[in-house]
Amino acid sequence: MLEGLSSKLQGIVSKMRGKARVTEQDIKDMMKEIRMALLEADVNYAVVKEFIAAMTDKCKGQEIFQSLTPGQQIVKIVHDSLVELLGSEQNKIHVSPSGFTVIILYGLQGAGKTTTAAKLARLLKSDGKKPMVTSVDVHRPAAALQLEVLARKVDVPSFILPEEKSAVKIAKKAVERAKYLLCDTLIVDTAGRTTMDEEMMNELKDIEKAINPTEKLLIVDAMIGQEAVSVALAFEKAIGLDGFIMTKLDGDARGGAALSIRKITGKPIKLICVGEKIEDIEDYYPDRMAGRILGMGDVLSLIEKAQSQFDEDQARNTMERLLRNTFNLEDMLSQFEQIQKMGSVKDMIGMIPGASGKVKEEDLDERIIDLNMAIIRSMTIKERRFPNILNATRRRRIAAGSGTTVQQVNQLIRQYEQSSQLMKRFSKMNKGKRRGGFPMSGFPF
Amino acid sequence: MGIFESFKNGLLKTRGFVAEGFTKISAGLGRYDEDMLDELEALLVQADVGVGASLQIMDSVRHHIRQTGDDSVDSVLFAMNNQMLKILGEKTELHIEENTLNIILLVGVNGTGKTTTAGKLCLRYKGEGKKVMLAAADTFRAAAIEQLQVWGERTNTPVIAQTIGSDPAAVCYDAVHAAISRRVDVLIIDTAGRLHNKQNLMDELSKISKVVYREAPSSSIKALLVIDATTGQNAVIQAEVFSNAIDIHGMVITKLDGSAKGGVAIAVAHKAKSPILLAGLGESAEDLVNFDPEIFVRSLLPNS
Ligand SMILES: Nc1nc2c(ncn2[C@@H]2O[C@H](COP(=O)(O)OP(=O)(O)OP(=O)(O)O)[C@@H](O)[C@H]2O)c(=O)[nH]1
Ligand SMILES: Nc1nc2c(ncn2[C@@H]2O[C@H](COP(=O)(O)OP(=O)(O)O)[C@@H](O)[C@H]2O)c(=O)[nH]1
Ligand SMILES: [Mg+2]
Numbered sequence: 001m002l003e004g005l006s007s008k009l010q011g012i013v014s015k016m017r018g019k020a021r022v023t024e025q026d027i028k029d030m031m032k033e034i035r036m037a038l039l040e041a042d043v044n045y046a047v048v049k050e051f052i053a054a055m056t057d058k059c060k061g062q063e064i065f066q067s068l069t070p071g072q073q074i075v076k077i078v079h080d081s082l083v084e085l086l087g088s089e090q091n092k093i094h095v096s097p098s099g100f101t102v103i104i105l106y107g108l109q110g111a112g113k114t115t116t117a118a119k120l121a122r123l124l125k126s127d128g129k130k131p132m133v134t135s136v137d138v139h140r141p142a143a144a145l146q147l148e149v150l151a152r153k154v155d156v157p158s159f160i161l162p163e164e165k166s167a168v169k170i171a172k173k174a175v176e177r178a179k180y181l182l183c184d185t186l187i188v189d190t191a192g193r194t195t196m197d198e199e200m201m202n203e204l205k206d207i208e209k210a211i212n213p214t215e216k217l218l219i220v221d222a223m224i225g226q227e228a229v230s231v232a233l234a235f236e237k238a239i240g241l242d243g244f245i246m247t248k249l250d251g252d253a254r255g256g257a258a259l260s261i262r263k264i265t266g267k268p269i270k271l272i273c274v275g276e277k278i279e280d281i282e283d284y285y286p287d288r289m290a291g292r293i294l295g296m297g298d299v300l301s302l303i304e305k306a307q308s309q310f311d312e313d314q315a316r317n318t319m320e321r322l323l324r325n326t327f328n329l330e331d332m333l334s335q336f337e338q339i340q341k342m343g344s345v346k347d348m349i350g351m352i353p354g355a356s357g358k359v360k361e362e363d364l365d366e367r368i369i370d371l372n373m374a375i376i377r378s379m380t381i382k383e384r385r386f387p388n389i390l391n392a393t394r395r396r397r398i399a400a401g402s403g404t405t406v407q408q409v410n411q412l413i414r415q416y417e418q419s420s421q422l423m424k425r426f427s428k429m430n431k432g433k434r435r436g437g438f439p440m441s442g443f444p445f
Numbered sequence: 446m447g448i449f450e451s452f453k454n455g456l457l458k459t460r461g462f463v464a465e466g467f468t469k470i471s472a473g474l475g476r477y478d479e480d481m482l483d484e485l486e487a488l489l490v491q492a493d494v495g496v497g498a499s500l501q502i503m504d505s506v507r508h509h510i511r512q513t514g515d516d517s518v519d520s521v522l523f524a525m526n527n528q529m530l531k532i533l534g535e536k537t538e539l540h541i542e543e544n545t546l547n548i549i550l551l552v553g554v555n556g557t558g559k560t561t562t563a564g565k566l567c568l569r570y571k572g573e574g575k576k577v578m579l580a581a582a583d584t585f586r587a588a589a590i591e592q593l594q595v596w597g598e599r600t601n602t603p604v605i606a607q608t609i610g611s612d613p614a615a616v617c618y619d620a621v622h623a624a625i626s627r628r629v630d631v632l633i634i635d636t637a638g639r640l641h642n643k644q645n646l647m648d649e650l651s652k653i654s655k656v657v658y659r660e661a662p663s664s665s666i667k668a669l670l671v672i673d674a675t676t677g678q679n680a681v682i683q684a685e686v687f688s689n690a691i692d693i694h695g696m697v698i699t700k701l702d703g704s705a706k707g708g709v710a711i712a713v714a715h716k717a718k719s720p721i722l723l724a725g726l727g728e729s730a731e732d733l734v735n736f737d738p739e740i741f742v743r744s745l746l747p748n749s
């Protein structure tokens with residue numbers, strides 16, 4: 001599924017290759033795939049519809065940047081818009097000016113409220129705050145005990161009254177207790193509820209009136225379906241919402257609800273949870289979420305990365321040689337070095353739409369680049385510059401010198417030949433058109 | 446309340462959504478044109494039926510219209526109803542065998558309702574006069590054992606448990622032997638929530654299953670996958686991956702009393718090989734009913 005969109009887009013893009021302008025049909029085809037991907041990611045239907053309409057307009061009549069293929073450009077537009085919707089501002093938990101902050105967590109049953117309460121307590125404590133946690137979940141068996149056990153684990157005081165049946169009473173007493181203990185933050189864990197349960201929604205309102213929370217956070221399971229929007233709206237209507245925390249992002253759900261809720265409520269995502277352990281809570285990055293929801297690597301960050309980290313002079317040298325058809329093994333070595341600077345091969349592959357579908361995880365041996373670099377480094381300067389002198393004797397020597405086998409040396413040379421073929425074609429196609437930049441099709445893998 | 450009534454009441458919201466949408470789309474005309482069929486498809490997607498299953502349902506509706514030349518509301522309803530039932534399969538009940546030990550293993554991702562379902566099943570079989578036992582094989586989550594023990598107290602059922610952090614397979618070993626020696630009819634094992642993409646946790650589950658099969662070779666063993674009705678398309682992957690790890694006998698869809706449309710049941714059934722056996726309709730012990738595809742579909746679509 002995850003590779004689905006990437007390879008489909010790649011298919012459309014490859015048909016576009018060489019075209020200076022994207023046709024309406026191209027845009028339509030791509031939008032169809034993107035729409036499907038968003039729906040499969042559980043983005044709300046109405047949100048998808050509006051988004052696709054806006055994107056189609058935006059993509060029409062766009063001039064093609066020199067540096068991007070038309071396909072990449074559409075992906076860039078969609079991706080950038082997604083990131084924008086998902087929020088650009090860093091969102092911290094608010095602190096009450098009174099000096100005593102009350103954070104209340106609510107959401108559906110099993111969303112991860114109790115676990116998140118403990119995670120937040122640990123986070124705030126490490127920020128120098130003095131948090132206390134309390135459970136007003138009087139419904140789920142052993143709910144209060146669950147929180148108490150977790151609080152003990154992070155060495156934060158907890159206040160529970162397992163025999164008390166009134167959530168409001170517990171909440172009020174917890175505030176008193178927290179102030180008495182000179183805590184500056186109280187985290188209130190509530191019982192899970194369906195938004196249709198009026199009685200339970202009223203309980204939430206009563207608690208709110210009693211303790212007037214500073215931060216009202218909705219806990220949302222990343223796996224939630226189309227219902228996310230009405231759930232968020234129902235909680236927003238009942239007690240209000242300052243932001244939300246998405247949980248279980250360590251799973252493989254695409255988390256489309258993040259987009260739906262942001263779009264419909266406009267409220268920020270404050271943090272994300274990525275595991276069952278108390279440390280598994282992280283800052284939220286809109287661009288990562290966009291890539292996740294789209295289910296495709298983010299070409300743009302690849303291109304940006306490539307542009308920012310690729311040594312300009314080196315690149316120009318390689319490029320000039322490329323254009324003169326004199327790409328040699330020295331250039332290849334410097335390409336390898338650049339690639340290493342950019343991060344792991346797996347990350348890189350993940351960033352290339354289309355590639356993720358074709359390259360199997362087990363084929364991705366991170367060591368292969370190291371190996372290839374060692375092989376080239378065992379060559380003489382002359383061999384690097386004029387690879388066609390590499391006869392059998394030389395290859396054996398190089399294999400011995402680099403601790404590899406002759407097959408591996410042959411493999412590298414074949415790869416070089418393929419790359420240089422590609423580059424030749426590339427240089428013919430682009431002669432005079434490009435001012436520089438990274439030759440995308442020239443990746444030697 | 447009859448079984449039909451309680452299931453239907455639990456699905457009230459769902460009914461409202463799809464049925465109303467259905468009627469609204471055809472309002473006035475009394476028949477369906479191509480645009481309206483597209484809208485119907487969108488309605489299914491909005492009920493979490495998923496793009497794949499929705500397409501299949503609408504394809505069969507279009508096919509039916511072409512064949513019969515009848516594009517009336519009744520005709521569309523008829524075709525939709527049929528295809529949904531085809532996807533959901535025949536009604537299958539969770540069968541308990543007489544005169545032998547029955548073991549029910551509850552598995553699923555985090556927070557779906559495994560422990561609650563264990564408590565509900567306990568009440569069901571106690572009510573039938575069976576000798577029941579619970580096993581607390583969630584040794585990971587804080588207070589998971591105590592949570593199950595509360596269900597044990599509520600239903601007056603013995604709970605086999607060790608301490609937090611102990612080996613869940615060892616708990617199962619103890620439980621199976623206790624159940625055999627005490628001549629228990631139904632042993633219900635609650636396991637920890639685990640995301641299907643975590644290999645170590647899925648391996649742990651295979652180990653649990655192996656131990657149960659090995660220690661109770663002559664008993665009837667059924668693993669049930671518990672799926673939350675508010676889940677979106679990830680539920681389909683859950684069903685697939687859990688079925689690859691262990692033998693899944695059937696599925697339980699919980700939280701159908703919530704605002705979710707429950708269409709995910711169709712999305713899951715569309716891909717999964719095992720049937721949906723049970724439905725959870727609330728947090729109390731009584732809120733468990735047999736899943737009935739006909740009632741489910743009937744409550745999803747408007748009356749014709
Ligand atoms: N509304 C509703 N809530 C349910 C239903 N089944 C379970 N719940 C609630 O969902 C929450 C999670 O249920 P549990 O039974 O603890 O789920 P679990 O799968 O054992 O969870 P973990 O062991 O933490 O993975 C609890 O608050 C339950 O009361 C249902 O059918 N309807
Ligand atoms: N994998 C994973 N599990 C989580 C995460 N957050 C919570 N859980 C699990 O989800 C289940 C329900 O969590 P809990 O905090 O009890 O939910 P509550 O009912 O909303 O209070 C438990 O099994 C938790 O261990 C998360 O980020 N990732
Ligand atoms: Mg809780």
Ligand SMILES: [Mg+2]
Pocket residue numbers: 559560561583589635636637638
């Ligand atoms: Mg449990």
